Amino acid sequence: MSDSHDRRTFLATLGAAALTLAARRPVPLISRRRLKRIGLQLYTVRDEMAKDVPKTLERVAQIGYREVEFAGYFKHTPHEIHELLERYKLSAPSSHVPYPEKWDDWKKTVSDAKKVGHEYVTVAWTPDEKRQGADAYQRVAETFNRAGTEARKAGLHFAYHNHDYELAAPAAGGPLPLDVLIEHTDPALVTFEMDLYWMVHGGADPLAYFKKYPGRISLVHVKDAMAGPEHTMTEVGKGTIDFPKIFAYDADHGAHIKHAFVEHDQPADAFASAKASFEYLRKMEY
Numbered sequence: 001m002s003d004s005h006d007r008r009t010f011l012a013t014l015g016a017a018a019l020t021l022a023a024r025r026p027v028p029l030i031s032r033r034r035l036k037r038i039g040l041q042l043y044t045v046r047d048e049m050a051k052d053v054p055k056t057l058e059r060v061a062q063i064g065y066r067e068v069e070f071a072g073y074f075k076h077t078p079h080e081i082h083e084l085l086e087r088y089k090l091s092a093p094s095s096h097v098p099y100p101e102k103w104d105d106w107k108k109t110v111s112d113a114k115k116v117g118h119e120y121v122t123v124a125w126t127p128d129e130k131r132q133g134a135d136a137y138q139r140v141a142e143t144f145n146r147a148g149t150e151a152r153k154a155g156l157h158f159a160y161h162n163h164d165y166e167l168a169a170p171a172a173g174g175p176l177p178l179d180v181l182i183e184h185t186d187p188a189l190v191t192f193e194m195d196l197y198w199m200v201h202g203g204a205d206p207l208a209y210f211k212k213y214p215g216r217i218s219l220v221h222v223k224d225a226m227a228g229p230e231h232t233m234t235e236v237g238k239g240t241i242d243f244p245k246i247f248a249y250d251a252d253h254g255a256h257i258k259h260a261f262v263e264h265d266q267p268a269d270a271f272a273s274a275k276a277s278f279e280y281l282r283k284m285e286y
Contacts, residue, residue, distance in 0.1 A: 032285035033251055038278060039067030039093070041221060041263035045270045049074050054084055061088040063275045064282065069122070069261045070095040078115035085117065093259045094120035094159065094193070094219060099127055100147040110154045120219065120259075121151050122193050124161040131165070137177045141184035148189030159219055160185075161193040167202030178204075182213050193219035195263075196241055201231045207246055215256050220246075222281065223263045233265060235273050237280030244286035251286070 040060055042049055048056040053074050060068060068090055073081050085092055095118045100106040113121045123144070130140055148158035166178035175183075182192065194217045199206040210217060224239030225231040236243065250257045262281065267273035 033248070034283075034285055035247065035260060035281055037067050037259060038065060038281050039069055039259055039261040040065045040274055040278075041069045041071065041096075041261040043071040043096070044262065044264050044267060044274055046071065048270060053081075054087075057084055057088050057090060059271055060274065061090055063271070063278050065262075065274075065278060066090060067259060067261070068092050069259075070116075070118075071124075072096075073112075073116075078112045081116050092116060092118055094118060094122050094261070096124040096161065097121050099123055099125060099130070100143060100150075103146075103150075106147060106150060110151055110156060113156060114154050118156065120157045120159045120191075120193075121147075122159040122161055122219070123147070124193075125163070126166075131177070134170075134172060137166075137180040138184050141181050141190075144181070144185050144190045148186065152189060157191055157218070158189060159191045159193045161219075161221065162195055163198045164202030167199070167204050178209075182216055187216060191218040192216055193221065195221040195223070196243070196246065197221065197223035197225050197231075197233060197263075200225045200241060206241075207249055210246070210249055210253070210256075215254060217256060218258045220257055220260050221263045222260050222277070223265075224277075235264065235267075235280070236262060236277035237284070238276075243281075244284060247284075248286040 042056075042060075045056050045060065049072075053076055057068070066089070070081070070092055076084070081092075095113055095116065097109050097113070100109075100123065110121060126140055130136065144158065144160060151158040160181065162178055166181065167176055169176060194206060194209065196206050199209070222236050222243060224234045224236050224241050226234050226239045247257070260281075262274060262277040264270075264273045264277070
């Protein structure tokens with residue numbers, strides 16, 4: 001009886017001591033997420049690219065970028081571009097390419113992209129004449145589906161990058177052009193690169209589109225907008241767009257964003273702008 005009592009007393013004391021130690025142990029902080037890949041759309045440094053592609057890529061890599069998105073090869077062959085990327089330890093998941101009109105030209109575009117090592121061929125502009133008429137954007141969507149079919153044959157993805165004109169309400173009423181494009185393209189053939197700045201400039205809420213069209217946005221352009229009706233473009237982190245909220249939502253709902261590219265259309269100093277945006281995103285938690 002005494003032995004049993006002593007054992008119960010010992011176990012109770014041991015349990016109390018364990019609880020005390022657990023209570024004193026510091027609670028680990030929740031690890032905040034950060035972007036694993038930060039890219040630069042080379043349109044930001046297009047003047048420098050026009051002068052010296054190798055030197056420009058070298059300086060971009062020195063800032064800390066490990067991914068780039070091309071906007072032309074500046075008289076370099078796909079093979080030369082591939083070698084430069086390897087030299088500076090960069091990858092180029094995407095390239096902006098012309099609107100697909102002549103299909104032999106489009107096949108060459110896809111072939112060149114494959115040689116460089118791109119994953120996405122991204123159309124960044126719909127010509128004005130293609131936007132005219134009540135069913136214009138449905139026809140554009142059909143073109144994108146066809147272009148996406150050719151891209152998929154080569155093992156690539158077709159993407160479309162928006163500006164603000166796809167967010168202008170049609171004069172005759174009806175859905176916004178961007179909605180038409182998303183809803184009339186095959187998700188297996190066409191994905192989207194959302195330009196977060198142009199979404200805001202066009203009066204749209206980027207997060208609302210992530211919620212409305214889950215899984216349709218694979219790439220983003222990260223560029224900021226200052227307060228005011230003009231939404232003047234500025235370096236990432238200096239404006240009003242809530243980037244942590246956007247990336248947090250995506251991470252919590254499937255992590256569909258595969259690549260994020262910094263861009264500034266008219267920087268006062270291209271490399272200083274690229275560096276400032278990179279430093280903000282490098283430290284950003286969400």
